[in-house]
Amino acid sequence: MKDALQSIEISIGAIVVATGFDPYQPRQGEYGFGELQEVVTLPQLIRHLGLMKAGEPLKWNGHAVRDVALIHCVGSREIEGVDEPHEDGQVNNYCSRVCCTATLHAAEELRQRFPTLNIYDLYQDIRTYGRGHEEHYRGALEGGVRFVRYHGEERPQVISAPTGDTHPVLIHVKDSLTYNEELEIPVDLVVLAVGMEPRQIDALVKMLKVSRGNDSRAHAGAFEGTEARSTRNLQDAARHAQNDSRHRGGNRVAR
């Protein structure tokens, strides 16, 4: 009897809706993803780094990685009319808010573990939300990570290098820090900093009768935590829930 499903009734003042997220899965061919073996997502790289032994040199595909490029805003801050719409007919126009910090954190880890590695960071804006997160930017910058700034209207192109090139992959990017001149960056590995995507929440929306935004997130009604109303990191989500409950005279939500 112990394991059987039970219904229990509890009295509550509020519901915190935290729907979680899925990392954006790049399309086939997006920045060469799925076509070039040297193009991976940030979660893939982090997993790879986690499985590596300390002191082991960074290799991909059996080749030593000398130069790596991290590309921000993959599946985030997309522009209608510029970026291809997703299955729901929309573009992810929102900022995922966590990828900048996650990317810079990864850059720092790469730099510390592989001191001879050259790291390029292709960004639109550095949006390191959250207390202390800017430190990762500072650390990456002073550690020699090279920043290249692109505009969303003209995203970087990742192409296979012609045979005989010193590197397997080339990135062509218009760099607004260099008077919008087009640069060619030769790399061994491209890491896509993928954004967050909302999960399927139709049933939840029906049950709680909350409205939803046009980016298919729950919008208002209950207190929403991470991901229900917008992308948030843990700090933001907790603070938001705290504020909401205070405004409505409810109990403070413990962090």
Add this chain to the structure above:
Amino acid sequence: MNRVDPTFVNELKEYGAVGIEKCFNCGNCTAICPLASDEYNFPRGVIRRVQIGDRETMKTQLDPWLCYYCGDCSATCPKGAEPGETMMAARRWLTAQYDWMGLSRKLYTSTAWAIGALIVGALMVLGLAWLLHGDLVTSQVQLNTFAPVEMIHVADLILAGVLAFFLLSNLFRMFMFTFREGKQWKLPPFAVFVTEAWQLVYHTLTQQRFSKCEGRRRWISHMILVFGYGSMFVLIVVFLTWFQTDNLYPLYHPQRLIGYLAALAIIYGAGDALVSRIQKKHQMHHFSHLSDWLFPILLILLSVSGLMISAFRYMGLPLATYYTYVIHLVIMMTLYICIGPMGKWAHLLYRPFAVYFQIVKEKAAQQSEVTAGAMASAD
């Protein structure tokens, strides 16, 4: 399309740059700079070229020569990226690019080479002095017996010729880098070079752009140094037979007066730079490359030994005069070998020519705009 080269940052660091990677391209340095313009938007533009490793564009840039290092950029930089020092290192790097012999790179990036060059210069003079000196008359000072002025004059002219050859051939490379795009010449009309030639003379003599930089005191002390050095150079290369004499003149005689004033001017100007570098009071003197020390030190030693020759001569000390004379020549040779046409000394030509080339480019662009405008209205 420019291919990014990550090795350039470290290369420039060998020339003395610090903190390039700290720069996040905010542009405060360029905003505060009293000399930067839309077309020449240094220091940020230069720093960015270094960050992406764009050697080809860097080689063509006049920007580093248009900066006189007031230090406002470094003082204002929110990241402590020392933009002024990157400009300084860029000048050294450019000097090395202009130098077709490749010696400049060695002298700037290796202390061993710099010291080696000093020793070679010294040994060269000592050897020549050993072989060629005349009698050491001890009864009275006869410098022109020990080192006949005709011989020294010829040696001076040869040295000046060698210096001019290297300096001018390096200058030609600067000219080439400035007015070529890839393998194509992009020369402004010859007439513009002629009509703007006065600017070259004007900027050489007044260093008017330098005076626009913060802190006029530094400009004045530099001008004193320039005129002292210039007068001395002319005295020695052109008028040596008049200047090097065994005659004893009263203090107000032009031979003595001009010589003393020029020497004192050099000591004041170079001394001011040296003291400021030791004190590190001003932003532009926070960092000093070996060449930044050697240049003023050798200039001061050169002037002091020159004054000593004169003093010993008037005191009637023959041997002291002769030995000091040889030491004087040793210092001169080490100066020109170590920081001459391949080093910091060469800025005396690169700076005014950079201003001149910039003006020529701007004038030519204006003219072609006017022509284009006239053509358009004629249509």
